[in-house]
Amino acid sequence: MPATPPEELKNPAEERALFRARAGVAAALVVAALAGVAGRAAYLQIHKYQHFATRSQDNRVRVVAVPPPRGLIYDRNGVAVAVNLPSYRLELTPSEVGRRMDAARWNALLDRLSQWVEIPEADRGRFHRERLRKRPFQPITLRFNLSDEEVARFAVHQYAFPGVQVVARLGRHYPRAGATVHSVGYVGRISEKELQALEEPQNYSGSSHIGKTGVEKYHEALLHGRAGLQHVEINAQGRVLRVLDEEPPEPGADLLLSLDMGLQAVAEQALGAHTGAVVAIEPSTGDVLALVSKPTYDPNAFVNGISAQAYRALLTDPDRPLFNRALAGRYPPGSTIKPFMGLAGLQMGVITPEKTIWAGPYFKLPNSKRKYRDWKRGGHGKVNLHKSIVQSCDVYFYDLAYRMGIDRIHDFLSAFGFGHRLGIDATGESPGLLPSRSWKQGARGVAWFPGDTVNVGIGQGFLLATPLQLASAAATIATRGKRFRPRLVRAVRRPGSSEFEPLAPEPLPPVVLRDPVYWDVIVEAMKDVTRKRNGTAWRIGRDAPYTIAAKTGTAQVFGLKENQKYDPSKLHRRLHDHALFIAFAPAEDPQIAVAVVVEHGGHGGSAAGPVARAVMDYHLLGRLPAPAAPAGEAVVARR
Amino acid sequence: MRPFEQALHHGVENPLLRVARLDWPLFVAVLLVAGLGLLVLYSASGGDLGLVKRQSLRLLLGLGLLLAVAQVPADRLRLWSPWIYSAGLLLLVWVDVAGVIGKGAQRWLDLGVIRFQPSEIMKLGVPMMVAWYFADRPLPPRLRELAVAALMVVVPAALIARQPDLGTAVLVGAAGVFVIFLAGVGWRLIAALGALGLGAAPVLWHFMHDYQRRRVLTLLDPESDPMGAGYHIIQSEIAIGSGGLYGKGWTNGTQSQLDFLPERSTDFIFAVFGEEFGFLGVLALLVLYGFIVLRGLYIATQAQDTYARLLAGALSLSFFVYCFVNMGMVSGILPVVGVPLPLISYGGTSMVTLMTAFGMLMSIHSHRRLLAR
CATH class of the missing domain: 3.90.1310.10 (Penicillin-binding protein 2a (Domain 2))
Structure with missing residues (x-):
């Protein structure tokens, strides 16, 4: 009961009427408010339906x-x-492992897992970082590259690890x-x-x-x-x-690919323990049959990211395995440049095939005391172009180069691809270096001296070529001037097709000579390099069932003083000369052109030649050459 | 005799009604909404039968409570009113002093076995108390009585707002204010209070918590913070709007089934409903809710004493406010406050309060004396 009695009497009828009026007002407000909600719903669901339907779909x-x-x-x-x-x-x-996990529990779980699949510390750290960053339903990789054994071991115990799975x-x-x-x-x-x-x-x-x-x-x-x-x-x-x-x-x-993995293996094996490069090209197409750069490394280590330690080991390896010698190695071509120099001389009319000169023990520029020595102490005597190539006479080419001049040499060699990237369908190709007057002025800030030209005449000095360029240039002699872009891919099988569709060889601008006979002059000389007893690669060709046109080369790594004598026994191995060899065979119908560089291998004929021979034998005969002749036979070191 | 009085007489003749003391139209409407609620809940929970079962159990218990309360004559309710109010007030003070921290606010009272919110009691306690106060006084009330009544409302509302639970404070306050309004307070006073309220808005803004201000600002421009405060309202508008006229179909609402909609089985279940049943479904639900409120108001007009009248009216209007605040919030016309959709949202606390209130309405309707006092 109320604490205080009413002071006035209540009027039930009046109060009732008052209440009804108020209830009526309330009811009206209720209906209006509900109508407002209905109106809002109509606005959202009918008027703006398209808008919200789209957003819901998005x-x-x-x-x-x-x-x-x-x-x-x-x-x-x-x-x-x-x-x-x-x-x-x-x-x-x-999210499938459990809700109440903390670092300690995760570690306990990883410890239990490690009984079956080892999870190294580095992977654990990555797991904890990803765990905090990712959403709980996103899977986190605990280990990459499980071995079959690990997969099997885990499969047996998987029931104990909900939320952990092996994914392929x-x-x-x-x-x-x-x-x-x-x-x-x-x-x-x-x-x-x-x-x-x-x-x-x-x-x-x-x-x-x-x-x-x-x-x-x-x-x-x-x-x-x-x-x-x-x-x-x-x-x-x-x-x-x-x-x-x-x-x-x-x-x-x-x-x-145009590569033949069998040939590749033969070339690698033939190089033995040497570092170096082998490039073999099919002259009629530009197909690269073998492309070897030694040492190699395992590309599989790089696919999922190589460890810093392993990468550092590769980087600091003194043999530089990461360096692609076949495409980017720049070597002085040495005497392998001589056939091209000969062609240049013939083309320019500076020499004729018959013309002879007296080749003494050295060459001297007019008005100069500097002696440019021949590799043969006594000199070659009376030589023509043919003999100069077969015996690799230096003095003949010193003289020839001096008379042609660097500008004409530059333009002629350029047509063979020296100094240019050939455009092989891989990465890392180097243009080498084909020097010219303007190049030296720009790059070195020094004028071109006639002596520079003399060195270029025997493939030394500033001239640098890659093994790919040497192989391609050899192939150009083999095809009598026809050139093709060297390629690693010869056919493509597009999705939906069951056949490989061969790609047409891509011709490069050919080398055209005044008289095509000049090609024969040079090829005959190169054939005699391996055919004649006094040829620098006589040992390479003497028992071959096919004719080989070749040229040996030796590139100096270590600059000798004018009167110094090269004595390998007194030099560190890394200062030994590079051995080079270019060849194509069969000389009458060339199927393969090869360039070999054996770093610090010494003489081109004896170190690089056998590698080229092995490659050509495998390609032309389908077998490896017979074991080398016993070492008893005296061989004069020839360059 | 008026038609409803005839119906009344028939009602009294009906033995079942006499035993159960139920108002059948109201009871059926409540059952319809609750049944619809279970259906939506099944969809909103992503087909969680366990959850639906738990809610069904609560509904059954709630109906039992309704039935029990319906047996208590309104006169007895009136006698209990001051005691219930006082107990509620004491509990609120206790919560203020010793309440445990839950959800960042002191709302829950831990009684060892159960934890409950004393503010929930006041949703019924305040209107009961004010109705009790006006019951024997001549109406419309005079200014002094109004002041006393206002104090009865403001004290618990302020205590609840301090927790802080502005939503419940507003609802409790509204329940009390409805009694005062129905008691016949003068229109001029109402207008004056309205003006005062508008003037006080900036002051109120000053005392609001940051999260409360953010909610108001978010209402004005939800896109200003789409991944934060605006996320709820944007997603729920997308849900409702993409339902279109006919809806995406039961359990086919992509917004709700794919978790875009937050709190979809509790406060935002109306968005699930709108998405899956479309505008037509929303209209049907509004009609059902409207029927329940109007039926409650009708019961109030038929009540024979002031206490019963005021209480029935205030409870009906409170129910309406719950519906309106929730639907208004979910459809983006009111700020986000944690108010469940009556009879549909998952949860037990509001079920107890609602069923008790419906029980009171039924009791008021079925315990009328045939002669006016």
């Missing part, structure tokens, strides 16, 4: 890129050299490892910089790897393929729930 549907499988690479005989292999990763999805992903693998690293190259994880340089970054949105070197990089556009699209339904956390529709990716094209 919310739930996401377009996801599906990476295309990368094209495979085969050698010319169909031997796989770059393949996609499933590699096993151990992944953990935190396609990864690039190079079964020939080092044999293809300097030609095919390798892929690696896409870097931020590469991503920005892409013309069509959306095509890579699902891809993790990109060609980093070699054919893998040069033919990236062919190999990569086109990313597919998936319209997937996602929830608010971005987790994919189901695929609504799909546009499948278009796989990358498969490539058929």
